[in-house]
Each structure stands twice: as C-alpha cells, then as structure tokens.
Amino acid sequence: MEEDEFEEHVGNNDDFIEDIVPSVGLGLSFEKRLERLNQSDRIDQLYGCLRYTGFEERIGWLYNLQPCELFDEDRRRFVSALDLYFIGDIGDRFKISLIYPPYFYVGAKLGRENDVYAYLSKRYHNRCLSCDLIGKEDLDLPNHLSGIQRTFIRLRFHDIDDLMKARKELQPIVKRNIEREKEQQSHPELAVLKRVTSSNLNSDLIVDGLSNANVAEKQVDGIIELREFDVPYHIRVCIDLKINVGLWYGVRGQSTSGQQNQLILKPDLIEQPEPIILAFDIECTKMPLKFPTAVSDQIMMISYMIDTQGYLIINREIISQDIDDFEYTPKKEYPGHFHVFNESNEFELLKRFFNHIIDVKPHILVTYNGDSFDMPFVEQRAQFYGLNMFNEIGFRKDSQDCYLSRPCIHMDCIKWVKRDSYLPVGSHGLKAVTKAKLRYNPIEIDPEDMCRLAVEQPQTLSNYSVSDAVATYYLYMKYVHTFIFALGTIIPMRPDEVLRKGSGTLCETLLMVQAFLANVIFPNKHEDEQYKYTNDGHLLISETYVGASVEALESGVFRSDIPCRFKIVPETVQYLIDNIDRTLQQSIEIEEKLSMNLIENLSEIKEDILQRLQHLKNVPNRLENPNIYHLDVGAMYPNIILTNRLQPSAIVNSTICAQCDLNRPNARCQRKMDWIWRGTYVPATRNELQRIQLQLENERFSFNANNNHNNNILSFHELPQEAQLSIERKRLADYCRARWHRTKMDGIVCTISSIIIKRIRELVEQIGRSLELDTVRYLIFQT
Numbered sequence: 001m002e003e004d005e006f007e008e009h010v011g012n013n014d015d016f017i018e019d020i021v022p023s024v025g026l027g028l029s030f031e032k033r034l035e036r037l038n039q040s041d042r043i044d045q046l047y048g049c050l051r052y053t054g055f056e057e058r059i060g061w062l063y064n065l066q067p068c069e070l071f072d073e074d075r076r077r078f079v080s081a082l083d084l085y086f087i088g089d090i091g092d093r094f095k096i097s098l099i100y101p102p103y104f105y106v107g108a109k110l111g112r113e114n115d116v117y118a119y120l121s122k123r124y125h126n127r128c129l130s131c132d133l134i135g136k137e138d139l140d141l142p143n144h145l146s147g148i149q150r151t152f153i154r155l156r157f158h159d160i161d162d163l164m165k166a167r168k169e170l171q172p173i174v175k176r177n178i179e180r181e182k183e184q185q186s187h188p189e190l191a192v193l194k195r196v197t198s199s200n201l202n203s204d205l206i207v208d209g210l211s212n213a214n215v216a217e218k219q220v221d222g223i224i225e226l227r228e229f230d231v232p233y234h235i236r237v238c239i240d241l242k243i244n245v246g247l248w249y250g251v252r253g254q255s256t257s258g259q260q261n262q263l264i265l266k267p268d269l270i271e272q273p274e275p276i277i278l279a280f281d282i283e284c285t286k287m288p289l290k291f292p293t294a295v296s297d298q299i300m301m302i303s304y305m306i307d308t309q310g311y312l313i314i315n316r317e318i319i320s321q322d323i324d325d326f327e328y329t330p331k332k333e334y335p336g337h338f339h340v341f342n343e344s345n346e347f348e349l350l351k352r353f354f355n356h357i358i359d360v361k362p363h364i365l366v367t368y369n370g371d372s373f374d375m376p377f378v379e380q381r382a383q384f385y386g387l388n389m390f391n392e393i394g395f396r397k398d399s400q401d402c403y404l405s406r407p408c409i410h411m412d413c414i415k416w417v418k419r420d421s422y423l424p425v426g427s428h429g430l431k432a433v434t435k436a437k438l439r440y441n442p443i444e445i446d447p448e449d450m451c452r453l454a455v456e457q458p459q460t461l462s463n464y465s466v467s468d469a470v471a472t473y474y475l476y477m478k479y480v481h482t483f484i485f486a487l488g489t490i491i492p493m494r495p496d497e498v499l500r501k502g503s504g505t506l507c508e509t510l511l512m513v514q515a516f517l518a519n520v521i522f523p524n525k526h527e528d529e530q531y532k533y534t535n536d537g538h539l540l541i542s543e544t545y546v547g548a549s550v551e552a553l554e555s556g557v558f559r560s561d562i563p564c565r566f567k568i569v570p571e572t573v574q575y576l577i578d579n580i581d582r583t584l585q586q587s588i589e590i591e592e593k594l595s596m597n598l599i600e601n602l603s604e605i606k607e608d609i610l611q612r613l614q615h616l617k618n619v620p621n622r623l624e625n626p627n628i629y630h631l632d633v634g635a636m637y638p639n640i641i642l643t644n645r646l647q648p649s650a651i652v653n654s655t656i657c658a659q660c661d662l663n664r665p666n667a668r669c670q671r672k673m674d675w676i677w678r679g680t681y682v683p684a685t686r687n688e689l690q691r692i693q694l695q696l697e698n699e700r701f702s703f704n705a706n707n708n709h710n711n712n713i714l715s716f717h718e719l720p721q722e723a724q725l726s727i728e729r730k731r732l733a734d735y736c737r738a739r740w741h742r743t744k745m746d747g748i749v750c751t752i753s754s755i756i757i758k759r760i761r762e763l764v765e766q767i768g769r770s771l772e773l774d775t776v777r778y779l780i781f782q783t
Helices: 002-007 013-020 030-046 113-123 160-186 188-197 210-221 233-241 346-360 370-384 389-393 413-420 430-438 447-456 458-488 495-500 503-517 570-578 580-591 602-618 636-644 654-658 686-697 721-740 751-767 772-782
Strands: 058-072 077-088 093-099 103-108 128-136 150-157 223-227 248-251 263-265 277-284 299-306 309-315 337-343 364-367 409-412 538-546 564-567 621-624 676-685 700-703 712-715 745-750
Touching (some): 030 058, 030 077, 058 093, 058 233, 077 233, 077 248, 103 113, 103 160, 113 128, 113 150, 150 160, 160 210, 160 223, 233 503, 277 370, 277 458, 299 346, 299 370, 309 346, 309 458, 337 346, 346 389, 364 370, 364 458, 370 389, 370 409, 409 458, 409 495, 413 458, 413 495, 430 458, 447 458, 458 495, 538 686, 570 580, 570 602, 676 686, 676 721, 686 721
Parallel strands (some): 309 337, 364 409
Antiparallel strands (some): 058 077, 077 093, 103 150, 248 263, 277 299, 538 676, 564 621, 676 745, 700 712
16 A cells, blocks of 8 residues: 555656546547547447537537547648537437547746747657747746736647647657756756767757758757646547537537637526436446455446436346336335346346436436446446447446446446535545435345345345445436536536545646636646655655644544533623624624514514523523534635635745845734644655665666557666656655555645754754754654
8 A cells, every 4th residue: 555655656658648638639649539539430320429510509508528539621620629419408308529629738937938839849740739938827926926927828729639649749849948947047057068069969950951950959948837738638529619518509510710609608598407317326246255356256237317206127037036017116215116137147137227317318428436446347248248348338447446437427426426415534435424314214125145135135136236226316417417417517527527526626627727818827737757855864754734633532432312411601701792684784684694674573583592501590500401503614714724824835935035026014914823743754864765776777678669569778867857757756665665665655745843853953052952843853753
C-alpha cells in the first residue's frame, strides 16, 4: 500500500491523455481512426441515437455528451467534435455533432510576444488551424486587479492529435527556457558561457537555414509556459459554447452561421422528460468463506427494474426449480412487480440480459458498486462464452476503472453515497443505505447460505435478489437522478463525471466557467514533477496545509433512547426568551423567505416556545432522553478557506503588495494567520538520492518508445525525462523500504512552533547538546 501511495505521485501520461480527451484515439493510423469512428456510430445506433444533420430545428433535452472525431470530406482529414445526445419532445432520441477546434495558449516573456508569434505561426502553419494574439487576465501578474492584461498566443488545431503533438514538442522548450532563466538569475556569468558554447540546438528550430539560427533561437527563448492544454476537450467545448446537460435546446444538425446557432437554449421549457432507467444487480455462486471470482463462479440471477417494472433472469443450472412471476413491494411507494425468465444456463441468461438491454435501449444504467463488481463480473463471464460485452451493449472499462458507454450513462450509486450522502464510512453497504435513506428493512441473507438456498429455497433467494434491484432503483430515483442532473445544469461535465468526480474537481470546473466569462486565463492542472526538498534535505512527495481537526470533548455512549443528564445555564435561556421575536423573524423571513403576516397562528407558536423555554429555566438540572444533532463542518471548512483565500498559497509578500494599486495602509486584504504545514517526505536524504542517481547513470534500461514489440536498450540519460523520474522514484522507494521498512514519512510543522523550536535549539546548542529538543522536534514531525 505504501508503495502505491509513493509511486502514485509520478505522472501517468496515459491517464493524463484520457483526462483530456476520453474515447478519442491518439497516434493511431488513418484506418484505425476510421474504424473507431464507425464503431462509435454502431454503438450509438444500437441505442437508437442517429446523427441528425438537417437544417430544421428540433427540440431536445440534452442528457449526455461525448468527444469524438469526424472525417471532414472537404479537408480530407479528421477533426475533433462533440457528440450531443438528446431526448426529443415527443420521446424520440437523436444526436448531433458539433465540430469545434481544440486549442491552448502559449505564454511568452514580456515584450517577446511578437517574436514567439512569428515562430509559432511558421512552425505550425501546416498543422495549426489558426495562430492568434489574445489578451487575457493573468492572476499571476503583479497588480492584476488593476485590469492589466497579458498577451498570449492561442494555437487552434484541427484535432486533439495535433494538439498533443504540439504540446509534446513545446514542453521541453518551456522547461529548458525556465531552467536557463533560473541559471541567469543565480549564475549570470555561467549562463552566458553555457549559452555561447551550446551546440545542441535542435534542427527543427532553424528558420530559413543556418544564417537565421540566432533569430530562431531568440524567438524560441521567449516561450516560457503553456496554458489550458490540460482542459478536457468536452469541458472546453461546453464552457466556450455554454452547453450543459439537463437543459432543453433548439437543435439543428447544421447551421450556416456557426456552432453557436446549432444550439439555442430554451429556458422556458422546465419540465424534464422521463428517460428510460434500468437498474440491475447480480447474484453469484461462491466457494465457502471466499469472495466470488469470475474465473470459477457463475451468475445465478440477474434482477433488474425498468421504469418500475421488475424482471428476474434465472440460471436453471444453479437454481433447482422454475420461479413464477411474483411481487416484492417493501413499501407502498416502492412497488415491485417482477416478470421471471427461467433460462437453461448461464450463457442463455447473459444473452437474454444483453438482448433485453438493446430492446429497451435505456438512457441510464444504474448499479450499486457496479464499477467494482457487477460490470466486471458480467464482462468476464461473457468472455468465458465468447461474448464481447462492448460489442453487445457498448460498455467497457476506461483508464479510471469505470464502465462507461457513449450513448448510455452508467450511474454507480455508491459514488453518490460516498461523496454526498453524509453516511458514516461503515454504513456504505446497500442494506445500510436502504435502511437510512429509503426507511425500510431490506431482506438480508448470509452470503454463506446463498448457494444452499439456490437448491433448497429458490423462492427465498429470488426475493433477496430482487430486493437489491428494488433498493438500487428507488435509491437512484429518489436521491441521485434529480441531484446529478441539477448539478449538470451548471457544471459543464457528463452526468457520470458529475457523479464520480470529487467535490474539489466540481468546484474547480465551476471556477473555470466563471474564469472564461471574465476572460481570465486558467492555471494549469498538471504541473511538471519537480524535486522539492524539506529544509533538512528530504525529498518531498506532497505538501499541503492543515485546516480543522476533530476533538473529542466527551466520551461515552449517547443514544436518543438513553436518558442523559443536562445542566442548563438559566442566563442563556433568558437570553433566548428576550430575543424570541428576532429569532422567529430570522427563521420565517430570512430563512424561509415568508412574510410574518402569513403566519396565522404565530402568537400561539410563540407562546408555546416561551413556555418550553421557561420550563427549562425553572428546572436547569434535568435527566431526559436527548435529541442528537450532527453538525458536519468537514465540507464547510475547506469551502470557507477557498472562498476567503485563507490557504498558504494566497500568502503575498511586501514586493507583491508594493505593486498593487489597491495597497493602502492598514489594508484588510492582508490576512496574517497561523497555519500548519503538512508534508509527506522520503526518509532518504538528498545525498542518498544523488548516490542512487549516480548508480543509475552506469546502468542500461530496456525502453519501448513506440509502444511496439521492439525494445531499445538505452543508457539512463538517453531515456525520456518521465521514464527517468519513474525509475528514480522506484529505485528510491526500494532503497527506503530496505533500510527503513517504509517509503514515506509524514511531517507536520506549525509556523509559530517551528520558529520557537529553532530559537530554543540555537540557544541550547550554545550552552550544551540538544538531545531532548531534537526528540521533541522529531515527535512534532511524526504527529
């Protein structure tokens, strides 16, 4: 586990690319890209989503979107586009494809923008759709609040493939220029000498022959950063064109006046259509005291609900008798009438399930922990019989281990439970969630008894199986569906992303929307991995700050049915009595947005509250059953920090303040606060890392540069930087594990405490030996 945590900080380029443009193949041949396009269209057609290309406006409710590639017959090349999936106003479904060029920004040194623009225009004139000088507000600029803008060069491309190639070419230039800038600041004489003697100028940087080498080098030296290259393509299009799922649009397949007129928002249409929703759950055989494995176990039952109608598919190889149609209705508001298919074996069970999905063509597929169990189990059992789940129903696993399809949304309800339900960690199972959210007790069976019940009591097992499908369906309908699509109306993401992404990512995306509207350049999400050390020479893995901490004020067993002693302060109760009118006004007019005049029995309610408060005041020492309230500030605290810019990254110095037009004496914008630094670092020191690097310089490594079967044997310095960094981190982790039996350590330092410790240590070292203080310092780091 520690090794995974240690090595996860090394950037994974495949995951990065998947983040930017999922479902689009990069670096593929023309035939492969065309095959992938045809495959995507075939899956869309399975679900009845045909591409609409007409000029006549159709009304549609946007329920999903996917990035794609289209072949432009006029330009004879692929172009990036966004497929938008709609439910029509008459219940039909269709999609349109919006062609939108991806782009990113190149930042240049101040005053060198025209040089960089000239270089990029010439270098990418064949691959680049356009190259423009764009003024943007940069929050990194001193005095940016005054309205000054920075000029960026925007490179727009035909497709993501060209964008990624350009990014790959420019990033080494950016890194080299940044390192050269640092050298000039720290050792100006050495930097000049190194530049004069340098002879490794890349041949593709030469402009108009060797005579213009100095001109080309000067132009390239001005490139110091790339911006917005890491924005996912579909999010980029949605932000730029103001597209959100869960809204009604007037839709045209083609428009003579640009993409903006292909979609026209219909804000007067509010009522949502009713998408087809399929929620399913599987029951499997298992060995005693073991978890089910798709290698050797089989699927006994698949239970699912489609728009309140239930279905159960039985594997008669496992179940001892046929099951008749039956009803499972745990509460009257959660009806469940189940039609049963008794299939002869597991293969027929899977075929029945796949065929029913394609016949119904659901818009949304719902599971509970389906990404981790149900979907991979079904996929592997289908493979066992020669069935390809992707070809059958269009679902397959992506790089984040999520099972997704283009036209059909996969909603895994456990993601909502973990992020948004506020249930404790131990209550994330479907049974516990059903009790807490749906307010009924589901059927429960010991997993060790399931195989026995399949033979002895198949009806009991059938009731248990459908109970999970009923709970999953109504949990989604009651809590998840409306919530996710409501968020989708303001967050430019697919519904499955809104469900699965963390709250930080969702907030970040909202900030990107507002930044685009305010013409603010986005900061980069993915920063290059750089070695960073603690003050005592340890390599930092990660660092952050400590916000709030939980403190147990009182221990014991507290329940609403166990009497508890209270000692009430009469003065506090009297304060509530004196302010009863203001409290009622706050509750009614401010919180509920109602008028006091609308409350007919206000005087009666007020008198009742006063009597209760007076009774508490008269008898302050009480023994009563408590009402237990949970005030969770876990999500509130970081939002307050972000809103008020209280985190250390917002700390400014006197140099920054001196350049600000808003700087005034006693300015309240300068918050000086105590905060705690928290970091994860490697036990090895800088010297030990350098010894490992020297050892690696004498070794050779097998490296596959083109993802083919031909590996090249290269020395360490010949490897790409990402590969070097990965090898160094792995070798360092092995070294730390062998010496300290761990790969990382946690450190916490309070700014005030660190200053005190440092001063005391300096004093003690002048009159003795700092033994105990070192120990204290060590203990503080280990907390």
